[in-house]
Amino acid sequence: MDAPPRRGRKPLQGDPVVLRALALLAAFDAEHRALSLAELARRAATPPSTTLRLARRLVEWGALERDDEGRYVVGLRLFEIASLAPRSHGLREVALPHLEDLHEVSRQHVLLAVREGEEALLVERLSAHGAVEIAYRVGGRMPLHDTGVGLVLLAGAEPEVRAGYLGSLEPAAAERLRRRLADVPRLGVAIFDRRRPAPVSSVAAPVRDRTGRTIAAVSVVVPAGSARPQAYEQVVRATGLAISREMGHRRSG
Incomplete structure (x- = not known):
């Protein structure tokens, strides 16, 4: 090759x-x-x-x-x-107990990812026996526009990063993605459905640092049709907030 x-x-x-x-x-x-x-x-x-x-x-x-x-x-x-990289090690150490709680509740795949350039980098994955097949692996990269964690990370990226990413797409695709990204801050989560390698739905929420910057995304990946993705919104959002608090973030208002 x-x-x-x-x-x-x-x-x-x-x-x-x-x-x-x-x-x-x-x-x-x-x-x-x-x-x-x-x-x-x-x-x-x-x-x-x-x-x-x-x-x-x-x-x-x-x-x-x-x-x-x-x-x-x-x-x-x-x-x-x-393993010494601060963007993965410190974050993972803080997040792992909360990811385990989310995994215990969902009994599905739980992912933690950070943005690396124009891709999402998976830094942790917990999976239940018999969970739906997914291709994601720790250390692997995922597209920002084609995953739940990617949508969250892109929505929370700097405006110039979003503009550059959207500018690389066809106009119609860019407009659809722009609308999806606008929903993330309003809803506090991103919901994404994909068909391959197996039909799955993912619900993702942001993890923020003390400045309010989105530094990571956490998600649950479930078989499509097994349950409404919206049923996981609250627990995934709460997990993101719990990790954010330990990373120094304090909600305003």
Whole structure:
């Protein structure tokens, strides 16, 4: 397969060796968790000799490991480093007890996500046995316009972010999305239905910091038709408010 597209619009700048090492790490994704040397070189668009040299250094450091078949996989050292990210670790630590309560009440999927550029990044997921199939995974990215948490995060983003996102869509789609985003602050939640990979409905609410800025979104994902999504509005909204309070937010009025 071709090398995966690089996220973001700014060209990479800096030390070429560092950039090539980062390209090797970016070659992995949910569908490509283990790569041979040839596959790694191809997906990173790096010469095989350079790939081998950098991969050896990354293995020594712990960023990469070798599986039983000799293929390269992401190393635990990266997990250790990533777990220190304040936007996920501190938030997740505060939110987890409330997510567990929401999970106990709903017995469905419970998600916690933050915005990363023009996508939602999933930082926690709790799932019940037998819950409807969903493709979301911790560390995975989701479109802002096509998920409940994404709608909440986009509605709470800076005006220029919303304008840029809407401007990238066809006019009719942009107008529909604009109307949906306008409902989020009024209702305190976003409700989204999708058909694939299985019909589901999600109800999402914002998590705010002490300044009132939306820093995350929490949601419940349920099978479409199992219950009216509106039945979850109150509990999801309350969960978002509870996490927000612990993040320092105080409601006005």
